[in-house]
Amino acid sequence: MLSSACQDTIRAAVWLSTKPQDEYHHIQAISEALNLPYHFLAKSLQTLVRCNILVSRRGANGGVKLAKASSDITLISLIDAVDGSTFFDACILGIGDCEDEKPCALHAQWEKWRTEMHEMYCAMRLDEITDDVLLRKIKRL
Amino acid sequence: MLSSACQDTIRAAVWLSTKPQDEYHHIQAISEALNLPYHFLAKSLQTLVRCNILVSRRGANGGVKLAKASSDITLISLIDAVDGSTFFDACILGIGDCEDEKPCALHAQWEKWRTEMHEMYCAMRLDEITDDVLLRKIKRL
DNA sequence: ATTATTTAAGATTTTTTAATCTTAAATAGG
DNA sequence: CCTATTTAAGATTAAAAAATCTTAAATAAT
Numbered sequence: 001m002l003s004s005a006c007q008d009t010i011r012a013a014v015w016l017s018t019k020p021q022d023e024y025h026h027i028q029a030i031s032e033a034l035n036l037p038y039h040f041l042a043k044s045l046q047t048l049v050r051c052n053i054l055v056s057r058r059g060a061n062g063g064v065k066l067a068k069a070s071s072d073i074t075l076i077s078l079i080d081a082v083d084g085s086t087f088f089d090a091c092i093l094g095i096g097d098c099e100d101e102k103p104c105a106l107h108a109q110w111e112k113w114r115t116e117m118h119e120m121y122c123a124m125r126l127d128e129i130t131d132d133v134l135l136r137k138i139k140r141l
Numbered sequence: 142m143l144s145s146a147c148q149d150t151i152r153a154a155v156w157l158s159t160k161p162q163d164e165y166h167h168i169q170a171i172s173e174a175l176n177l178p179y180h181f182l183a184k185s186l187q188t189l190v191r192c193n194i195l196v197s198r199r200g201a202n203g204g205v206k207l208a209k210a211s212s213d214i215t216l217i218s219l220i221d222a223v224d225g226s227t228f229f230d231a232c233i234l235g236i237g238d239c240e241d242e243k244p245c246a247l248h249a250q251w252e253k254w255r256t257e258m259h260e261m262y263c264a265m266r267l268d269e270i271t272d273d274v275l276l277r278k279i280k281r282l
Numbered sequence: 283a284t285t286a287t288t289t290a291a292g293a294t295t296t297t298t299t300a301a302t303c304t305t306a307a308a309t310a311g312g
Numbered sequence: 313c314c315t316a317t318t319t320a321a322g323a324t325t326a327a328a329a330a331a332t333c334t335t336a337a338a339t340a341a342t
Contacts, residue, residue, distance in 0.1 A: 105269055
């Protein structure tokens with residue numbers, strides 16, 4: 001559903017949202033805390049920086065931090081940034097042209113779920129994902 | 142959501158369901174009709190044969206046919222056969238242990254959709270997918 | 283029986299995704 | 313200014329998924 005790069009960035013963003021917003025944190029530290037591959041994570045986070053979701057600073061005492069309050073960061077913005085917005089477009093059976101006039105047998109139902117999912121991702125913000133329980137679970141296993 | 146091998150087998154099964162059930166059809170013919178890679182398709186269809194969803198015959202005038210009426214073949218049986226049954230188990234965020242006592246913020250909603258999807262795949266049978274409209278659309282693009 | 287045909291099965295190659303490595307650029311602190 | 317540190321960026325490698333190739337086994341027709 002979501003690429004592992006995308007899941008990693010969500011984990012990292014959730015982790016960052018539990019820290020004071022003005023604090024820079026080393027990508028290395030995030031990578032270790034969540035057991036995510038450093039260079040792979042760094043690459044995804046760079047994408048978030050370019051999308052103005054994160055702010056980064058190079059050099060000693062550098063790192064990354066959220067560019068805005070966690071309550072202003074939607075899940076869909078992370079997904080769009082890393083995976084692109086083409087995830088909710090495909091037919092559930094992989095059959096082409098399902099969007100057009102004549103749908104496949106599953107189309108109407110899938111369309112309904114797809115819309116609901118998209119709305120959920122749009123509505124859900126980082127601060128809603130974050131709680132003590134989740135924090136014990138966002139590490140990669 | 143579904144692997145391309147799985148989508149291919151669904152396409153092929155739908156195509157077969159439009160033919161007389163006792164007719165053998167060459168995998169080559171299916172591959173050409175639906176624009177699916179021959180050897181890749183053949184491999185997936187062999188899986189269906191082993192699961193007794195298809196019957197095959199080697200040699201001249203050989204081919205494959207449905208092992209039972211298309212109204213007795215559920216979508217979930219194809220998916221389980223090709224992709225295995227682990228597709229509906231994962232957390233939507235990729236966070237581990239989401240099944241257990243303490244779920245992630247999206248868990249309850251995702252669980253609901255997942256259950257509904259699974260039920261839809263269980264209920265949907267080949268003959269329901271097949272109609273004139275769909276047949277014009279099941280070719281790979 | 284022999285031959286052409288076709289599925290079966292495993293090996294190989296290609297493509298995509300994931301992960302790592304290397305070097306450059308920037309920054310803070312001494 | 314110099315150095316250690318850290319992100320940035322592109323190259324490389326590894327792993328997984330998709331696709332192809334090759335050979336074997338089975339079958340029908342001649």
